[in-house]
Every structure is written in C-alpha cells, then in structure tokens.
Amino acid sequence: MQEKIKEITQQVADYQIDNKEQLEAFRIAYVGRKSVIGELFDGLKEVAQEDRRAVGQELNALKNAAQAKFDEFQTLMEATADKSVAVEFDLTLPVIPNTLGSVHPLTVVRARIIEIFEKMGFSLSDGPEIESDFYNFTALNFAENHPAREMQDTFFIEKKGGEVADDILLRTHTSNVQVRLMQNQKPPLRAIMPGRVYRNEAISARAHCLFHQVEGLYVDKNVGFKDLKDTLFHFAKEMFGQDTKVRYRPSYFPFTEPSAEIDITCLICKGKGCNVCKYSGWVEIAGSGMVDPNVLELCGIDSKEYTGFAFGMGIERITMLKYGIKDLRLFTENDVRFLRQFDGV
Ligand code: PHE
Numbered sequence: 001m002q003e004k005i006k007e008i009t010q011q012v013a014d015y016q017i018d019n020k021e022q023l024e025a026f027r028i029a030y031v032g033r034k035s036v037i038g039e040l041f042d043g044l045k046e047v048a049q050e051d052r053r054a055v056g057q058e059l060n061a062l063k064n065a066a067q068a069k070f071d072e073f074q075t076l077m078e079a080t081a082d083k084s085v086a087v088e089f090d091l092t093l094p095v096i097p098n099t100l101g102s103v104h105p106l107t108v109v110r111a112r113i114i115e116i117f118e119k120m121g122f123s124l125s126d127g128p129e130i131e132s133d134f135y136n137f138t139a140l141n142f143a144e145n146h147p148a149r150e151m152q153d154t155f156f157i158e159k160k161g162g163e164v165a166d167d168i169l170l171r172t173h174t175s176n177v178q179v180r181l182m183q184n185q186k187p188p189l190r191a192i193m194p195g196r197v198y199r200n201e202a203i204s205a206r207a208h209c210l211f212h213q214v215e216g217l218y219v220d221k222n223v224g225f226k227d228l229k230d231t232l233f234h235f236a237k238e239m240f241g242q243d244t245k246v247r248y249r250p251s252y253f254p255f256t257e258p259s260a261e262i263d264i265t266c267l268i269c270k271g272k273g274c275n276v277c278k279y280s281g282w283v284e285i286a287g288s289g290m291v292d293p294n295v296l297e298l299c300g301i302d303s304k305e306y307t308g309f310a311f312g313m314g315i316e317r318i319t320m321l322k323y324g325i326k327d328l329r330l331f332t333e334n335d336v337r338f339l340r341q342f343d344g345v
Pocket of ligand 1: 289
C-alpha cells in the first residue's frame, strides 16, 4: 500500500496539465471517489490495524496534494480562458519571421530620376511648399489675370480668422524653386528640384490634389534647345530603356519660350496604340522649354548674357508608366498588397 501511495504521489507531481482536456483527465484519475486515490481509501480497511493510522495520513496527504494541484490548474485555466494560446504555447514551433517594409515605388523612382540627372552634373535643390503668389506665379511670367493661373487650380491658405489670403498658397509646381535658385545663385546653374505639389482637383484614377514633381533648370552662356533635347533624350532612355523613342511637341508655358511637351513611345503597347496612350502610341512624360527671358530678368539674371532651359515631370506619371499602374490613388492608400509588390525593386 505504501509503495502504491509513493508511486501515485510521484505520478500526481509529474502529471503535465497544459489544457482543459488534460485537467479533466487529471481530475478523473486522481480526484474524487472513483479515482485511484478513492480506490486506495477503499483498500484502507485491509491494512493492518497498527499501520492504518500512518498509511491513512500518507493517503490523506496524497489526496490533498492531488486536490491542490487540481485547484491550482483550474484557477490558472479560468484566468487564461480567453488566452488559451498562452497555455498552449509551443516552444518547438519555428519563429514567425519579422516582415520588413518595402520602399514606396515613388521613392524608388524619385531616387532613380535623381541618379540619372546627378550623373549629368545636376545638383539637388529644395524650396518651400507653402509659397507666395510671387514665387509660384508672378516671377514665372504668369500675368495677373492669366488663364494659366486657373489652369493650376490653386489651394490658397486661410489666415487666422478664416479669411483666405490670395497671396499665400500651396505651390502648384516645383517651379518656385527655380525662381529662388536664380535669385540666390549666379549662373552657371544646373539643378533638379524634386518635391510635393498641390492642385485643387477632384481625386480620381487620373488626378490627385497632391502629387510629386521633379523640375530641372540649366542656366549658362550658350545653352540652347539642343541641350534640352539631348538631356531629356538621355533621361528617357536611361529611365525607360534604350529602345524608347522620344518626341517633342510644341506647347505653352508662361515661363518658357519656346515650350515643348515631351512624349515617349507608349510602354504598354510599344507604340501600337492602347487605352493608356489613347491609341496614339505616345505618352507625355514632361513639360519643358527655354526659360523665357522675362523670367531670367525677373530673377536678376542678364538675359543677354545667359540662356537656360527648364523641364518638369510628374513622379507619379513616370512611376505609372514604368510599372503599368493604372490608378493614381494606389500611391496614397498604403495598401500593403500594392506596396509589397515593390519589395526588392
Ligand atoms: N511647371 C510645369 C507644370 O507644372 C512643368 C514645366 C516645368 C514646364 C518647367 C516647363 C518648364 O506643368
């Protein structure tokens, strides 16, 4: 009998209880009248009279130990009822790997644009996003009532008290940095200006109130239209591949004369015509032109001595063309299913 008590005491101590099922199995085996311990109590009457007291004490100790263990685990299970995982935690499982974020496609393309122009000797310039009318429009040769001001759909800034200031605005293009650069530095100037710009547009697959541009400016003696063409030709080939064809289409910007829009062969249909290029085979990637002499003068540069070219492109547009993205809104929605596709780009 004493041997048996020892053995069962050991079993009770070793019994592993990790979940409710095991706790129940433990209860059936060791707690209550029908358990092995209950059976031992039944057998007590067969123990010799003189030993009965001592054996009875040992048996009681075993019964109490089993009950205590049961109570302890029952309380524990109740406390972790909703968090049964904690109890069932399996240390032998492989670890869940840390997931790393990916670089935003606009950041990838922005870096690539900068890299291409830096290799051609352009430096980086930056300027404010909250801008005065002068830097965003006036110094860029936009006349007071010029329709191009409306073309830009500008957000004006509210002053304290809710009054809208008509001279403080969110810049509609990065051309404001051109003006600041020309005012602050003497030619030769050769810089690109990446940054965020704002326009009061309804958000759709093709338009957004917030997007990014990279503007470029080169002012020196004898800068000609050929330099502009060569620079953007080289850029298009580096960015989109050596087979890319480039064309210059006459256009209008108040701050450049002559002005041209730059198209490349549609990357989706390779020039055959599709709905992205509206069946023309060409897609626009940038606006450009020779800096209007008025702008040079307004910025304190002698237009008889110096000439320059400027260009501006939308980073979203370049990214959409490069990766075949059809909806502008994807860039700002932060849907990881979209972003993860650019892992390792
Ligand atoms: N600022 C023009 C725009 O936002 C782009 C541009 C820049 C055109 C420089 C010509 C020269 O559309």
